[in-house]
Amino acid sequence: MLAEILSAGVMLLGCTVVPPPHAAAPSPAVAPSPSAAAAPAPAVGTVKPVTAAELGASWRPGCPVEPEQLRRVYVEHVGLDGQTHRGELIVHEDLVPEVIAIFEQLYRLGYPVEKIRTVDHYRGADDELSMEDNNTSAFNCRGIPGTNRWSQHAYGRAIDLNPLLNPCIYAGGEFQPQNGAAYLNRSRTDPGLLHAADPAVHAFTDRGWRWAGFWRSPIDYQHFERP
Ligand SMILES: [Zn+2]
Numbered sequence: 001m002l003a004e005i006l007s008a009g010v011m012l013l014g015c016t017v018v019p020p021p022h023a024a025a026p027s028p029a030v031a032p033s034p035s036a037a038a039a040p041a042p043a044v045g046t047v048k049p050v051t052a053a054e055l056g057a058s059w060r061p062g063c064p065v066e067p068e069q070l071r072r073v074y075v076e077h078v079g080l081d082g083q084t085h086r087g088e089l090i091v092h093e094d095l096v097p098e099v100i101a102i103f104e105q106l107y108r109l110g111y112p113v114e115k116i117r118t119v120d121h122y123r124g125a126d127d128e129l130s131m132e133d134n135n136t137s138a139f140n141c142r143g144i145p146g147t148n149r150w151s152q153h154a155y156g157r158a159i160d161l162n163p164l165l166n167p168c169i170y171a172g173g174e175f176q177p178q179n180g181a182a183y184l185n186r187s188r189t190d191p192g193l194l195h196a197a198d199p200a201v202h203a204f205t206d207r208g209w210r211w212a213g214f215w216r217s218p219i220d221y222q223h224f225e226r227p
Contacts, residue, residue: 044074044076044086045073045100046073046074047074048071048072049067049068049070049072050070050071051067052067054067054120055067055070055090055120055139056120056125057120057124057125058090058118058125058139058140063154064141064154065092065154065156069093070090070093070139070156071092072118073088073090073091073096073100074086074087075089075104075107075116076103076104077107077116078111079113079114079115080192082112084107085116087113087116088116089139089159090118090138091139091157092155092157095156095157098209098226099138099159102203106203109200109203111192111199111203113136113192114162115133115135115136116135116137117137118139119135122135125141127140127142127176128176130160131160131163131164131168131176131177131222132179133164134162134164134165135163136160136162136163138153138159139154140154141153141154146170155227157225158224158225158226159225160224161194161200161223161224162193162194162222163176163177164177164179164183165180165190165222166193166221166222167183167184168221168222168223169184169218169221170217171217171218186221194211194213194221208226209224209226210225210226211224212224
């Protein structure tokens with residue numbers, strides 16, 4: 001019965017973007033993906049379930065959350081071009097209302113976000129490639145660099161915002177993304193660049209999210225999390 005329900009849910013989606021690399025995954029909830037359909041983009045605020053196949057390289061068996069605990073959320077944002085765009089985030093199911101409220105607030109503030117696409121768009125769901133592309137994203141089943149612990153991204157409980165403009169700086173001075181050197185200067189005032197006390201930072205922290213721009217090692221200006 002469960003499989004039937006999930007299968008029916010998947011049939012409604014019609015938005016698969018990657019071939020399923022986990023087709024042999026043992027989870028009973030992994031249903032065959034329908035072929036990609038040229039359906040109109042879902043409305044802002046739409047929330048959809050996700051399958052292992054849709055998560056592509058961003059998920060694998062053994063990750064700390066199952067696809068059933070994640071949701072795809074469609075949000076509206078102002079781009080660096082000043083136009084309104086639509087993006088997709090994959091987040092933990094518990095955080096869906098907060099994430100929608102945060103991005104509504106960022107939109108009202110006029111805070112620009114260059115692009116918001118799920119990290120499976122990048123080869124191997126490589127975070128470095130996503131950051132170099134200044135792509136804002138949330139879920140990615142990966143560890144904290146240099147540790148054997150899961151990142152909050154692996155739970156769908158962290159968001160990296162304009163990561164090229166807001167790099168991550170390690171204690172030794174190394175930073176990510178590799179093309180972000182110009183943005184180590186935090187006195188810059190480029191649109192999208194985050195500073196403490198910015199209304200865009202408050203959109204997160206006023207809801208109980210932590211901003212890693214306040215951390216000391218690393219200082220991760222792009223990173224917000226809600227553990
Ligand atoms: Zn992050």
